Amino acid sequence: MAMNGKGTLLDASTLPVKEFDGIIVGGGGSGMMASLQLAKSGMNTAVVSKVFPTRSHTVSAQGGITCSIQSADPDDDWRWHMFDTVKGSDFIGDQDSIEYMCKEGPEAIFELENMGLPFSRTEEGKIYQRAFGGQSKDYGKGGQAERTCAAADRTGHALLHTLFQANVKAGTNFLSEWFAVDLVKNQNDQVVGVIAFEIESGEPYFLKSKATVLATGGAGRIYQTTSNALINTGDGTGMALRAGFPVQDMEMWQFHPTGIHGHGTLVTEGCRGEGGYLVNKDGERFMERYAPNYKDLASRDVVARSMFTEILEGRGCGPDADHVYLKLDHLGPEIVHKRLPGVTELSKRFAHVDPAEHPIPVVPTCHYAMGGIPTNVHGQVISQNPDGTDKIIDGLYAAGEAACVSVHGGNRLGGNSLLDLIVFGRSAGLHIEESFKAGIKMDDPSSDDVDYALRNLNRVNVSQSGENFVEVKKDLQKTMQMNFGVFRTEELMENGIKEVSDLRDKSQNIHLADKSSQFNTARVEALELLNLIEVAEATAISANERKESRGAHSREDYPDRDDENWLKHSIYFSDTKQVSKRDVNFRPKQVQAFQPIVRTY
Amino acid sequence: MNAISASEIKTLRLSIYRYDPLKQEKPYMQDFDIDIPAEKDLMVLDVLMLAKEQDPSISFRRSCREGVCGSDGLNINGKNGLGCITPLSDAIKSNKLSIRPLPGLPVIKDLIVDMKQFVDQYKKVKPYLITDKKVDTREAIPQTIEEREKLDGLYECIMCGCCSTACPSFWWNPDKFLGPAALLQAYRFIADSRDTATEERLEQLEDAFSVFRCHGIMNCVSVCPKGLNPTKAIGEIKKMLVKRAL
Numbered sequence: 001m002a003m004n005g006k007g008t009l010l011d012a013s014t015l016p017v018k019e020f021d022g023i024i025v026g027g028g029g030s031g032m033m034a035s036l037q038l039a040k041s042g043m044n045t046a047v048v049s050k051v052f053p054t055r056s057h058t059v060s061a062q063g064g065i066t067c068s069i070q071s072a073d074p075d076d077d078w079r080w081h082m083f084d085t086v087k088g089s090d091f092i093g094d095q096d097s098i099e100y101m102c103k104e105g106p107e108a109i110f111e112l113e114n115m116g117l118p119f120s121r122t123e124e125g126k127i128y129q130r131a132f133g134g135q136s137k138d139y140g141k142g143g144q145a146e147r148t149c150a151a152a153d154r155t156g157h158a159l160l161h162t163l164f165q166a167n168v169k170a171g172t173n174f175l176s177e178w179f180a181v182d183l184v185k186n187q188n189d190q191v192v193g194v195i196a197f198e199i200e201s202g203e204p205y206f207l208k209s210k211a212t213v214l215a216t217g218g219a220g221r222i223y224q225t226t227s228n229a230l231i232n233t234g235d236g237t238g239m240a241l242r243a244g245f246p247v248q249d250m251e252m253w254q255f256h257p258t259g260i261h262g263h264g265t266l267v268t269e270g271c272r273g274e275g276g277y278l279v280n281k282d283g284e285r286f287m288e289r290y291a292p293n294y295k296d297l298a299s300r301d302v303v304a305r306s307m308f309t310e311i312l313e314g315r316g317c318g319p320d321a322d323h324v325y326l327k328l329d330h331l332g333p334e335i336v337h338k339r340l341p342g343v344t345e346l347s348k349r350f351a352h353v354d355p356a357e358h359p360i361p362v363v364p365t366c367h368y369a370m371g372g373i374p375t376n377v378h379g380q381v382i383s384q385n386p387d388g389t390d391k392i393i394d395g396l397y398a399a400g401e402a403a404c405v406s407v408h409g410g411n412r413l414g415g416n417s418l419l420d421l422i423v424f425g426r427s428a429g430l431h432i433e434e435s436f437k438a439g440i441k442m443d444d445p446s447s448d449d450v451d452y453a454l455r456n457l458n459r460v461n462v463s464q465s466g467e468n469f470v471e472v473k474k475d476l477q478k479t480m481q482m483n484f485g486v487f488r489t490e491e492l493m494e495n496g497i498k499e500v501s502d503l504r505d506k507s508q509n510i511h512l513a514d515k516s517s518q519f520n521t522a523r524v525e526a527l528e529l530l531n532l533i534e535v536a537e538a539t540a541i542s543a544n545e546r547k548e549s550r551g552a553h554s555r556e557d558y559p560d561r562d563d564e565n566w567l568k569h570s571i572y573f574s575d576t577k578q579v580s581k582r583d584v585n586f587r588p589k590q591v592q593a594f595q596p597i598v599r600t601y
Numbered sequence: 602m603n604a605i606s607a608s609e610i611k612t613l614r615l616s617i618y619r620y621d622p623l624k625q626e627k628p629y630m631q632d633f634d635i636d637i638p639a640e641k642d643l644m645v646l647d648v649l650m651l652a653k654e655q656d657p658s659i660s661f662r663r664s665c666r667e668g669v670c671g672s673d674g675l676n677i678n679g680k681n682g683l684g685c686i687t688p689l690s691d692a693i694k695s696n697k698l699s700i701r702p703l704p705g706l707p708v709i710k711d712l713i714v715d716m717k718q719f720v721d722q723y724k725k726v727k728p729y730l731i732t733d734k735k736v737d738t739r740e741a742i743p744q745t746i747e748e749r750e751k752l753d754g755l756y757e758c759i760m761c762g763c764c765s766t767a768c769p770s771f772w773w774n775p776d777k778f779l780g781p782a783a784l785l786q787a788y789r790f791i792a793d794s795r796d797t798a799t800e801e802r803l804e805q806l807e808d809a810f811s812v813f814r815c816h817g818i819m820n821c822v823s824v825c826p827k828g829l830n831p832t833k834a835i836g837e838i839k840k841m842l843v844k845r846a847l
Contacts, residue, residue: 051662052716054760055670071741106739113741116730116793118749118756125743151756157669158756165729200709229665265667346667349686470654514658518623519710522657 009458012450015195015206020046020173022432023209025180025194025236027053029156029418030400030425031215032163032172034379037429039170043436048175048196048207050231050524053164057217057229058421061156062342063132063270064148065422066415067105071122072129072146073137078102079591081147083139085416088299089370089409090551090561091596092249092569094585097405100377101416101423103590108422109149117162119151130339131273132414134299134601144297146273148415153268153342159418175207179524180235182453183212183243183396186445191243191395195453199524202517204457206450210395210440211432214240214373214381215425218401219535223366224481227259227266236402238531240373241538241574242456245383245393248404248569248582249371250535251543251553254412255486257303259365261323263350266367267343267360269414272296274339276328278307279359280315286324291601298601301411301552304364308486311363318361325359332356364486369535370412370552371542372404374571374582379403379428384571388580395442397428406569406584410551460526466511469526476503476529480536484543489556493544500533500540507533534574542570545579563596612636613689615652617659618701621710628708630699631656637689645677645692646684649700649712661712668826671759674766675712676701681763681824703766705775719762722779726787726805731798748794755789755834757827758782764821764831770814777810781821781831784812788834791841803838803845812838 022038024031027049038045047053068078082102086093113119113127120128127149135145151158167174180196184206193208219234220226237247257278258267272278277296280286290306291298298306307324316322328336333356337344340355347355374382379397382390399405400421407420483496507529514522548562549555568581586593613635620628633652637643646663653659661684662672668686675684677692678699692698706714734742765771765780779787787806790796806812812835821831 051664051670051672052720052760055662055664055672057665057670059670059759060665060667069741110738110741114730114736114738116790116795118752118793119741121744121746121749123746125745127741152753154669154757157759161756161758168724169727169729229670231664342669349668349688470657516621516624516658518621519660519713520658521660525657 009462010204010454012447015204015450015454017206017208019208020044021209021436022211022213023048023193023207024213024215026056026215026217026400026402027051027174027176028056028215028217028400028421029058029159029163030421031213032167033422033425034213034215034399034429035172036163036167036170037426038432039167039172041433043433044173046173046175046207047167048178048180048194050177050179050199050235052176053174054160055231056160057232058156058160060229061159061418062153062266062268063273064130064150064155064415065109065159065418066132066135066148066413067109067419068102068147069106069109069127069129069149071126071149076137076145076147078105080137080139080145082591083594084134084136085407085413086594087140087599088134088411088413090411090599091409091567092406092550092584093409094406095588095593096585097377097407099588099590101407101419104423105419108426112159112162112422115162115166117151117158119149130270131297133269133272133297133303134294134413135297144294148270148273150270153270153340156418179527180239181457181527183239184445184450184453185243186443186449188443189393190442191393192442192445194239195457197457200519202520210442211397211435212395213379213397213399213428214402215399216402218369219532220366222477222480222532222536222539224477225259225264226366227256227264228366233528233531234535235528235531236398237372238534240381240398241534244573244575245381245396246374246571246573247371247538248374248406248571249409249542250369250538250572251546251570252370252410252551253366253539254300254368254370254552255304255364256367257300257307257364258326258362260346260350261318261361261363264365265346265350266365267326267346267362268340269300271326271328271340271343274335275331276326279325279327280310281317281321282315286310286315294601299411299413301554302601304486305554307364323361323363326362327359328355329357329359368412368417369401370404370408370410372402373398374569375399375403375405377405377424377427378431379405379424380431384580384582397432399424399428410553456527456530460510460512460523461515463511466509467506469510469529472503472506472510473529473532476500476532476536479503480539484539487554487556488543490544493540497540497544500537504533504537538572538574541577542572542579546570567596611639613648614697615648616697616699617652617711619659619711620708642688642690644685645675645687645689645698645700646673648689648698649684660710669759671761674703674761674763676703681767683761683763683826686826703762705766705772706762716762718775719765719780719782722783723760723786725779726783727802728786728790730790730793730796731801732795733797734795742795744794751792751794752789754829755785755792757829758785759827761826763824763826767820767824769818769820770816774810774814778814779811781815781835784815784838785829785831785834788838791838803841806838807842812842
């Protein structure tokens with residue numbers, strides 16, 4: 001076989017084919033929600049995941065799932081959640097999608113509970129909900145809400161394992177530890193499957209399907225310091241860009257306020273929801289100055305910027321004055337150890353402090369991509385026609401962090417990512433099921449189409465000399481960290497764009513020295529680099545193009561929000577490296593659209 | 602244990618188990634000298650990643666690097682644990698660090714073991730809620746705080762395999778004895794007030810091997826990186842089985 005290093009090129013004529021009704025790339029929350037839907041409907045479904053599904057990054061989510069299930073407050077209303085989410089997005093979240101998520105959310109939560117998810121409970125035996133950032137009652141007029149459903153501070157773990165278990169029960173076919181390399185398109189621009197290889201044997205396949213779902217999660221590894229798992233390399237996003245499909249709002253990266261200093265691992269926003277707060281070196285609770293009403297529970301972009309401002313103005317903590325403290329010790333060991341057991345564990349491991357006794361040193365860390373592959377509420381991937389109108393791509397879906405159905409716009413609220421992935425993982429599954437019932441007709445790809453999708457795998461496999469991909473990755477992370485962080489300027493970004501472009505050239509010439517076939521993790525890492533480069537370049541160019549400050553995108557040279565020109569999504573194509581604009585949806589079905597207001601907390 | 606403080610270490614002698622069944626007849630240990638920052642207490646996974654920079658052909662699994670995904674169960678200086686949350690200061694003996702794959706499972710390559718047997722046993726216990734209570738997607742199945750607390754110490758398992766692969770009973774009968782991880786999972790559903798299949802679950806466990814091959818050696822407890830106690834859960838199942846037989 002070609003993987004054995006003899007330098008043989010793979011081609012369509014010898015490549016084995018496996019055919020499925022639906023292929024889900026990615027075994028995290030959104031992927032397994034989609035696969036569950038398909039498997040329950042009796043479709044022949046495969047989840048292609050580069051790690052065993054429970055190793056996916058959903059497992060790291062701590063604080064919870066925000067959803068108006070009316071447990072903490074019987075008067076809670078999904079419309080209030082919708083208002084908070086629209087405001088949190090700094091008004092470039094699509095209101096039809098946000099409406100769908102907030103309204104459909106409760107049913108998805110109860111479905112998960114019914115499957116066995118071990119939510120924490122209230123005195124009445126209902127699901128426990130805690131306060132999270134940016135949450136209000138009565139459209140911002142009724143004070144702080146408690147809307148985030150939690151399983152202690154291990155909600156992602158509980159969610160992911162429950163979904164895995166439900167998929168085991170439903171008989172989902174797991175291609176576990178398989179790496180998907182590129183999408184296969186036919187001559188009509190329809191997606192008909194993926195090229196993937198089994199990591200254990202190195203055997204490549206064409207996985208053929210009439211519906212392919214990209215559920216590959218985030219790409220925080222484009223930055224040096226991130227809360228993201230080592231596997232979060234934007235694989236689906238890279239595949240979509242290489243196949244000629246766009247990404248949307250890629251400049252919007254969330255920096256989570258409370259990363260453990262020196263490591264990047266998170267402690268949940270639920271710490272502040274339970275009554276914790278941030279202090280500077282003078283012991284001052286500085287968020288009272290920046291967000292007089294919501295204080296430490298202002299939305300994440302606001303808190304992260306405030307923290308950096310404290311640090312830049314010399315009020316940071318520690319010998320290098322490069323972080324602040326998260327104080328929990330006033331809550332007492334009972335609350336800290338019972339409600340935040342995971343945080344206690346992480347804090348002891350990585351910061352060497354028991355949060356019930358000492359404050360945790362924290363600094364904002366790259367956490368979440370609000371942008372991604374644009375989709376509608378059914379998970380169908382959208383591209384743009386030459387006249388700027390939307391064009392649905394047949395056969396391709398995206399869900400979860402890889403997608404941009406745009407419920408988060410310019411800034412995601414805490415607890416909304418888990419809701420996003422279960423609601424839209426399910427809606428993608430439902431749409432595929434319906435489409436199959438109605439009948440899908442697609443042309444087979446030509447052998448040239450398959451060969452084209454094999455080009456990157458072939459290039460890496462036969463490389464005889466070239467760049468060290470580990471070095472290229474490190475340089476990429478460094479330049480992204482330096483030039484596309486929390487505060488941005490044109491000067492820094494233009495420098496960054498040039499460096500990323502040089503690194504892209506190098507990535508076209510990487511060398512895989514070890515050509516062995518058996519569980520070759522170097523091959524996986526080399527191919528991951530190609531995805532990181534795509535995501536990083538999309539981020540860099542989109543960020544420089546958006547000449548305003550909105551949500552997580554904060555420019556010193558354009559400090560104000562510019563609704564006249566930029567109440568828009570950015571759309572970026574890799575082949576032209578051009579950014580165009582796309583209208584934000586202001587047409588929810590059941591409520592009046594929320595119009596942009598000045599965003600204060 | 603002759604633990605020495607990591608701050609004294611400049612160069613660490615790291616010994617890694619290497620085996621590619623397509624290339625070598627037998628496994629061997631490969632030594633690396635790793636320079637590590639004197640003031641920082643790195644984790645074992647950090648050191649493995651530094652070694653991989655020297656030799657990219659070393660294979661090991663890793664994902665979250667914070668002890669929640671369960672990818673990097675390893676045998677570290679003779680004891681099973683997670684690479685990403687085992688600090689060098691805990692692991693190192695006489696300035697040496699030896700890393701081997703989890704014992705008792707077939708090795709695919711280097712530090713990567715074949716988890717199939719482990720996962721098969723997990724699947725056998727029907728690790729999902731079975732209930733004849735009214736299930737309605739408009740509300741949660743009620744559960745009191747006290748009932749929910751019974752799941753603490755059970756639901757947190759990350760399926761890293763450290764426990765089962767440290768268990769002599771699992772080494773001897775990996776196909777018939779379910780092993781501590783699967784049994785912890787079995788008890789997690791027995792203990793769940795929402796699950797109504799206790800009788801069905803116990804019946805399935807009632808043979809000489811599935812549960813009763815546990816002899817209370819408690820290796821599982823001493824290695825569990827999440828501080829869980831499978832032996833206790835197995836004890837509870839045994840009690841229920843005995844009571845049921847009377």
